[in-house]
Amino acid sequence: MAEFPKIVSADPKGVLTGRHFMDGDHALAEGALAAGCRFFAGYPITPSTETAERFAERCPEVGGLFIQMEDEIASITANVGAVWGGKKVMTVTSGPGFSLMMETFGLAAMMEVPMVIADVQRGGPSTGLPTLTAQQDMMQVRWGSHGDYRIIALVPDSPQECFDLAVEAFNLSEIYRVPVFIMTDETVGHMHEKVVIPPAEEIKVVERNWYTGPKEEYRPYKFDGKHGAPMVKAGDGYRFHSTGLTHDERGYPALTAEDNKKLLTHLIQKIDNNADKIIRVEESGLEDADIVVVSYGITSRIAIRAVQVAREQGLKVGFLRLITVWPFCENKIRELAGRVKAIVVPELNYGQIVLEVERAAAGKCKVISVNSCGGAVHDPEEILTAIMEGAK
Amino acid sequence: MSELSPTPEYSLDDNAFREQNPMAEFLRMERMPHIWCPGCGIGTVVTSFAEAIKAGGYDMDKIAVVSGIGCTGRVAGYVKFDSFHTTHGRAIPFATGLKLANPELKVVVISGDGDLTSIGGNHLIHAARRNMDMTVICVNNFTYGMTGGQVTPTTPTSANASTTPYGNTEPAFSLPFLVDAAGATYVARWTSLHARNITKSIGEAMKHRGFSFIEVISPCTTLYQRRNRLGDGVSAMEYYREDGEIQHGADTRTVDIGYQGKIAMGKFVDRPRDTYLDAVVKHLTSVIGDDYELYGKTPMEKKAEEEARKSAAGKGESADICEDGC
Known part of the structure; x- marks a missing residue:
C-alpha cells in the first residue's frame, strides 16, 4: 500500500x-x-x-x-x-x-x-x-x-x-x-x-492521496471510518460517478436506510475516531488551576490579559485556547471539570461554544459564559469579573 | 419484406439486456433499468448524446457529464463517463470549476428546465456571458417531474400544473432568446422526436469552442401531458411533428413557444468568440509576457531553468556530472 x-x-x-x-x-x-x-x-x-x-x-x-x-x-x-x-x-x-x-x-x-x-x-x-x-x-x-x-x-x-x-x-x-x-x-x-x-x-x-491501483478495482469511496479513500480526477480514465445522493462505495445511488447507515457512520467516524489526532489546543497554568478560561480566536488574546491580571492577584487561573473547535475537545474539558471550581467561557456571541463546554463538564463544575453581541472584542475587565465570580 | 427477428424475452434478473444494448459502452448498464417513465423523452436525449460521441470519435476518458437535480438530473448517474450528480441548480457552476481545473476535459451539462432555468437561472446566464467552454443540454418538459408536476419558468402561459391548478398566469422564458442575449455562442432547439437532429447538434456543440446550449422539448407523459389532457407520448410526438418548424438562423426573439403552439427548431446561433479561458490566457500573456502559462511554470522557474541551461552549456558535458561524481 x-x-x-x-x-x-x-x-x-x-x-x-x-x-x-x-x-x-x-x-x-x-x-x-x-x-x-x-x-x-x-x-x-x-x-x-x-x-x-x-x-x-x-x-x-x-x-x-x-x-x-x-x-x-x-x-x-x-x-x-x-x-x-x-x-x-x-x-x-x-x-x-x-x-x-x-x-x-x-x-x-x-x-x-x-x-x-x-x-x-x-x-x-x-x-x-x-x-x-x-x-x-x-x-x-x-x-x-x-x-x-x-x-x-x-x-x-x-x-x-x-x-x-x-x-x-x-x-x-x-x-x-x-x-x-x-x-x-x-x-x-x-x-x-x-x-x-x-x-x-x-x-x-x-499531497492528495492519488489512487495508483488497477483501474477496474477503483472505488471512489471506502466506508471504513478511518480516513478518505484514494482519489482520482476527472479525465484520468476511471469514468467514475459521484453524487450527493446516498451512495455505495462505487459512488452509485443506494437509497435504503441500511445504505445511509453505512455512509453516515463512515462520515462521522472518520472524524470522531481521529479526534485526538485532529484536535489542537494551547494551554498554560492548567496543572494547579482552580479556574480555567476557555477561549478561541481573537477572544483568547483578550482572555490571556485577564488571566495574567488574575494571577497577579494570586488566583490560580489556567488558560486553554481551542485551536481546533470542531471536533470539540470534550475529553479535555471533562478532565478539567472534574478538578477545577469553574470554567469561564468568553466568546463574541451570545453563548455558543459554552454549550459544548457545559455538555462536557456535565455539572461537575461551574461554567460561566461571558457572552457578547459582537461588534467589538471584550474588555479584559469583563472576563476578570467572571473569573472572580468563579473563584467565590 | 424481410422478417423481423423475434423480440428477445428478458427478465430483470437476466443480464442479457445489459450486454445486448447497442449503447452499452456509453452507459452504466449495471444501473439499468433507469427511473424514467414510459413515453419520457430523456432517454432519447441520452441515446442521441451517446450517438454524437460515437460519431465524433472522442476520447471517452476526457468527457465529463454534470447534472443537477430532477428527472434529467439522473442522466449523470447512467452515463459511463466521469459523471457528477450535484445539487439542485448548480450543475453549471460545478462544471465551471471542473473545466477550469482540468481544461482538457469536454464538459457536458445535462439537466432539466426547472434545474437550469429556475433555481440555476443565474448560473446559466453567467456561464453564457463568460462563454465558458461547455455544452449545456436542457431537456425542457415544461414541468418539475421528480416532485410531481409543478410549474417552471418554461411552462407555457395557461398550462395546468400542480402548483397552478387553475392554469399558469406567468409568461414563460424563451430559452434560446435568454441564452443568446446572455452571450451563448451556439444555440439550437429540437424536440425529442428529432433524435437525429439532436445528435447532429450535440456533435456540433461539443466541437464548438465556448458556451453551447441545446434545448430539447420533451414530453412528461406522467405529469404535464396527463394533467393537461394532452394524451400519451405518441400524442406528444404527433404534436412535435405537426407543429415543429425548422427555422435555422431564426432571430431568437421570435422563437417563443405558446401553449401547444408552433415550435421553432434548428440552429439559431453559431458564432465565434473567445472562451473564458482563451480570454484569460490571451490577456495574461499580453500583460505578463509569453512566459505565462495557466497552471504552468512561473516566470521565475523558467528564468532559473534558462540560467541552468546556459551555465550547463558553458561548462560543456561536465555539467551533467554532479560534484560528488555520481
Whole structure:
C-alpha cells in the first residue's frame, strides 16, 4: 500500500518566504498558496474580500486560477467541481455568504471532497455588522447544512496563525477528505502583524492521496471510518460517478436506510475516531488551576490579559485556547471539570461554544459564559469579573 | 419484406439486456433499468448524446457529464463517463470549476428546465456571458417531474400544473432568446422526436469552442401531458411533428413557444468568440509576457531553468556530472 499520508515539502513557487507585515486575510491567501492551493472561486464580501484579492493578484505568478463567480453558491460549487478536476481549492466568505454556501458544504461532506473554506466572521444576524468583528457562526459551521455529517474547524488568533492554520487546514482536508473551515474574524482578518513565512522545504504539505491501483478495482469511496479513500480526477480514465445522493462505495445511488447507515457512520467516524489526532489546543497554568478560561480566536488574546491580571492577584487561573473547535475537545474539558471550581467561557456571541463546554463538564463544575453581541472584542475587565465570580 | 427477428424475452434478473444494448459502452448498464417513465423523452436525449460521441470519435476518458437535480438530473448517474450528480441548480457552476481545473476535459451539462432555468437561472446566464467552454443540454418538459408536476419558468402561459391548478398566469422564458442575449455562442432547439437532429447538434456543440446550449422539448407523459389532457407520448410526438418548424438562423426573439403552439427548431446561433479561458490566457500573456502559462511554470522557474541551461552549456558535458561524481 502506498505511503499515507504522503508528506512533502511545499512547492516553492507558492511560498513567499520572508518576514512580512501582513493582515490576517492576506496571510490566509499566502497559507493556501504555500499549501498548494491553485484554484480559488470567490465572491466579494466584507471582511473577507482581501483574501480573494490577494489570491487574484498572486495567481498568475504562481500558476493558478482565480475566478469571481456570480454569487457564493456558485463560488463554493465551482470549488467542489475543481477538486474533481484535480486541484487543491479554497474560498473565503463571511456570514451572509457562509449561509448561502451551506447546502454545498453538505455536498462536499457527502462527496468527501477535500477543500478549505474560511469564514471571516462579522456581526449578524442577516447583514448585521459588516465591518465589525464577531464569533457568531461557530455553531453554524458545525450544524449549518442539513443532515448529519462532520467537519473540521480551526480558529486562528493572529495573522501568523492564519498562515499556519491555512496550511494545516489543507493537510487535514487531504487526510480525511473533508471540508475544513478556518473560522477567523474581522479583527484577525484586518489586523496587521508580523507574519514569518518559512522556506518552502520547512513547510510540510500533505499531497492528495492519488489512487495508483488497477483501474477496474477503483472505488471512489471506502466506508471504513478511518480516513478518505484514494482519489482520482476527472479525465484520468476511471469514468467514475459521484453524487450527493446516498451512495455505495462505487459512488452509485443506494437509497435504503441500511445504505445511509453505512455512509453516515463512515462520515462521522472518520472524524470522531481521529479526534485526538485532529484536535489542537494551547494551554498554560492548567496543572494547579482552580479556574480555567476557555477561549478561541481573537477572544483568547483578550482572555490571556485577564488571566495574567488574575494571577497577579494570586488566583490560580489556567488558560486553554481551542485551536481546533470542531471536533470539540470534550475529553479535555471533562478532565478539567472534574478538578477545577469553574470554567469561564468568553466568546463574541451570545453563548455558543459554552454549550459544548457545559455538555462536557456535565455539572461537575461551574461554567460561566461571558457572552457578547459582537461588534467589538471584550474588555479584559469583563472576563476578570467572571473569573472572580468563579473563584467565590 | 424481410422478417423481423423475434423480440428477445428478458427478465430483470437476466443480464442479457445489459450486454445486448447497442449503447452499452456509453452507459452504466449495471444501473439499468433507469427511473424514467414510459413515453419520457430523456432517454432519447441520452441515446442521441451517446450517438454524437460515437460519431465524433472522442476520447471517452476526457468527457465529463454534470447534472443537477430532477428527472434529467439522473442522466449523470447512467452515463459511463466521469459523471457528477450535484445539487439542485448548480450543475453549471460545478462544471465551471471542473473545466477550469482540468481544461482538457469536454464538459457536458445535462439537466432539466426547472434545474437550469429556475433555481440555476443565474448560473446559466453567467456561464453564457463568460462563454465558458461547455455544452449545456436542457431537456425542457415544461414541468418539475421528480416532485410531481409543478410549474417552471418554461411552462407555457395557461398550462395546468400542480402548483397552478387553475392554469399558469406567468409568461414563460424563451430559452434560446435568454441564452443568446446572455452571450451563448451556439444555440439550437429540437424536440425529442428529432433524435437525429439532436445528435447532429450535440456533435456540433461539443466541437464548438465556448458556451453551447441545446434545448430539447420533451414530453412528461406522467405529469404535464396527463394533467393537461394532452394524451400519451405518441400524442406528444404527433404534436412535435405537426407543429415543429425548422427555422435555422431564426432571430431568437421570435422563437417563443405558446401553449401547444408552433415550435421553432434548428440552429439559431453559431458564432465565434473567445472562451473564458482563451480570454484569460490571451490577456495574461499580453500583460505578463509569453512566459505565462495557466497552471504552468512561473516566470521565475523558467528564468532559473534558462540560467541552468546556459551555465550547463558553458561548462560543456561536465555539467551533467554532479560534484560528488555520481
